[in-house]
Amino acid sequence: MKSWWKMFLVVGLVAGVLAACSGNSGNGGDESSGDEGGEPSGEITVWGWNVAAESMELAVDGFKEQYPDVEVKVEDIGRLDVYEKLTVGLASGGNGLPDVVMVESDRLANYYDQFPDALTNLSELGYDDHKDKFGEYKQSVTQNADGEFFAAPWDVGPTGVFYRTDIFEEAGVNPEDIKTWDDYIEAGKTIKEKTGTQMVPIDIAKDDALYRMMLNQQGAYYYDEEGNIDVTSEESKKAFEVIQQLENEELVLNNDGWNGVVSATVNGEVATVPFGVWYSGTIKDQAPDQDGQWGVFQLPAFEEGGNRAANLGGSDLVIPSSTDNQGAAYAFVEYFTTEVDPQMKALKEKGIFPSLNSAYEEEFFSQESEYFSNQQIYKLFSEEVADIPVANYTADYARAFDTMSDTQASILLDGTKIEDALQNAAEKLKSETGREVTE
Amino acid sequence: MKNVSPLKKTLLYFFLFVGVIVSVFPFYWMFVGATNPSGEIFKVPPNFFPGTHGWENFKNLNENVGIIRVMGNSLLITLTFTALAAIICTAAGYAFAKFQFKGRNQIFFMLLVAIMIPYHVTLIPLFEIFSNVGWLNTFQAVILPQAAYPFAIFLMRQNMQAIPDSLLEAARVDGAGEFHIFFRIVLPVMRPALAAVGIFLFMFQWNNFIWPLVVLQSQDMYTLPVALSSLVGMSRIDYGQVMMGTTLSTLPIMIFFLLLQKQFISGILGGSVKE
Known part of the structure; x- marks a missing residue:
């Protein structure tokens, strides 16, 4: 009999350790509550990689000035890792996905074709208003065959x-x-x-x-x-x-x-x-x-x-349909891709080149780059x-x-x-x- | 070695020396990279000496991915997993090797088949299961799926077969219960195999990448490989940080191996029974 008790002890210990590890089990903005109709609020999670994720981090302060009730959590994930997680999440019906994901332009069509209903149609949320703010190339990669946006254009290469x-x-x-x-x-x-x-x-x-x-x-x-x-x-x-x-x-x-x-x-x-x-x-x-x-x-x-x-290169933002806070997610996407301020922060601090046309009027673009032999490279x-x-x-x-x-x-x-x-x-x-x- | 001619000895040492250089240099280079700023790694001629940038790299790395927290996660996950999986796999291996029960061979056959299923096939179903249970972004989601690791069970079963039945029978005759036999007789005899499987399980979980990547959602829950992978972006990589991270992830494996190395050498099955 004694040995039975030992076994229980071991099992109990293991279970205890496991229970202890399970802290912080929130997945991708589950706790958030989107306000229907009213001002966006709650928490959203955003996936991006490396300098792109850091650029989104830089945009959070400016975003919160306009939307003080929204918390933005940026997860910095490896570039190819984002795709691995996104594919698994989309394949399992949107489980565990965040509210906003960054995807490279040349990969967008792949996701849209495989999971057309899994990405939010941004045109229905009013993104068409911003259409003319982007060049023809950038528009074409973020729109479906009917000319509707399923992604928001961000950087261009x-x-x-x-x-x-x-x-x-x-x-x-x-x-x-x-x-x-x-x-x-x-x-x-x-x-x-x-x-x-x-x-x-x-x-x-x-x-x-x-x-x-x-x-x-x-x-x-x-x-x-x-x-x-x-x-x-x-x-x-x-x-x-x-x-x-x-x-x-x-x-x-x-x-x-x-x-x-x-x-x-x-x-x-x-x-x-x-x-x-x-x-x-x-x-x-x-x-x-x-x-x-x-x-x-x-x-x-x-x-x-x-x-x-x-x-060559460039990336865009998508909102998985599984998000439970579409209002806040869209507000962030709209702010991050159509306001000049976040574009300039990303360019100046992380070297990421905006596709938003109005950004090019900034004085920064006529500056000479010392490193590049005083050429106006931007x-x-x-x-x-x-x-x-x-x-x-x-x-x-x-x-x-x-x-x-x-x-x-x-x-x-x-x-x-x-x-x-x-x-x-x-x-x-x-x-x-x-x-x-x-x- | 007494009768070896000096020439042979010189040759022997020469090749050993070359071998040591070849196997140690990558580690040394990693260390050099970890203690220098990123640009230094690509310089020609290369900088062969450790620099003073190590602390800086470490600080950046900790700021970037929270390396201390991440190492803690990795250690906790890996040690729990290794202990749990070692118990399960040893017990399962023992049952397969030493007990007669209905369907034993069929179940064992299925286990062998399970080894051959590519991991990606089970990835999405497994993900759905854990997300339905609400265990996404938890440590148990990383630990549990592989806790009954088929290959480790297979390995333990093969080793258990070497235990003479007479030893177990002798114990039973002496009135020992089955658990007593397992913990007091089988496990001590199995120490070398257990050490080998333990190292194997430790390495597996320590380096495990795809599953933790998919199932862990927030940065403060990441394991080392997942966190290191997030350092590699589109076009800009801080190699100093990457090298520092790799160094930190290699160290525990080395320590773990050195600790268990003795078990490999000293553990001998013989002596436990005389036939």
Whole structure:
């Protein structure tokens, strides 16, 4: 009998410990009570990642001045972790989801297509009033086929080529003369010859960022506006021809992963890095001693006078339908995306670039950036935003991203002919997604 | 070693030395990264010496993710889990190995099948169960689902089979109850296996990522891997903080292993019975 008592003791102890751990069991704003009709009140929980979450944190004070009865709790979660949690939550019918979630623009369609009823229709809450405050590109990614907002536009990633002013000077290359990709390749050859530095870092096997920028710049993307597979397009061929030529001239530094690209940037192994505006923050953070050695110019065009604007990255806010405090959630989303003040805080302190047009009128945008050789870099990027062509990311963005990164590797590393490689990619995407291939 | 020629000895030490460098350097580099500001890690030539930025990194990390609280969470969850799972898995393994009951082999077969189910398949149903019970964002939600860890049960069963039946029978003849036998005879004999399974369970829960990520909702409840993962954003990563976090998450595993290492070496089954 004695041993039975011991067993009970053990079980009891374990249960006790478990009960002790269960403090703070509130999940995503369960306690909040949305006031029907009246002023929003209660508590809302918001998910975001890293600097984006910190930007939302910065906006809370200003928000509370307008809505003193709403408590905002920002949870800082890893970027990919947000998606993991969001997918599980949406798949289980909205369990455990917060009131507001940040999602990258190129992933939005994926969630909207899979769970169309799980995201709040913002147009029904009046977001259409803000429609004209955003550029065409940003509108298109946050609206469904009927032109209704299912997400609120937040930041945007106008692209540019970040370059090392000292290396360009040493090679005698004037960045203002680089107007087309041909000029870019020529400049690369000169720089390589004079300084031994390579032109551009690419994570060949895993990231097709440069290709995506080039597609977007030409008004194309993985899929056309009807959602058909468009990787065999003329634009797609042209983009890979440029990338292949860069590789043939040995101007590409093949990097392993994000850390590899950052490391190459900081160590002066490359003279330029074409990326979204957000990369300016990365350079400043990781190479604080290269003050005044960096500059920016817009992506070179495919032909003289062609479009030099494109987008890479950017994110938006959605409100899961499962929220029990829609009023407060919408109030926060509206404040955070359409008021100038939170945009400027995010830009000045976290380097996140707003898509709200009225923000660009702020004096800050005409300032010269000391780090970037006294260039007006924010002005350059803000003027680019209106010209960013629309891109149809679709729900199968991730598949195309993987396939095209593989395609990039097969073209650059295995020497597959561009036409063949693109044809293969289109076939593969067709069998994976069931979409048609454009002629 | 007495008769080994000096040449052989030199070679031996040379390779051992290289081996030690290869396995220790990453840890050293982690430590260097943890004590330097973020930018230093990418410098060429690299900085090979620990810096003085460690405290700064730690402070930032604590401000950012509340690392002290998070480490406490991880320790509490992992230790509770390890103790609980070790008891359950040992008892289950013992039952499978030493008791005859109806359907034993069928149940064991199902257990083996359970090992092969990918974790993502059970993720959403499990999440729904815990959310219906209202246990989202609690520690028990992290601890309970894997407390009967199939692989650990399997491991314990295989080890238990080595216990001679005559030993158990002798105990029964002497009038010991079943629980007495389990706690007084089986467990002591099983110490090395228990230590191995314990380390295994500890490592599993300490590194467990997807489930705690999904089920824990607020930052003050996070475990270490979940909190560290939140440091990696879109384009800006403070590598000093990341390295400091990794260092802190590696230390307990090292300590736990060193504590139980003796069990591996000293525990011997022989001697408990003479046949």
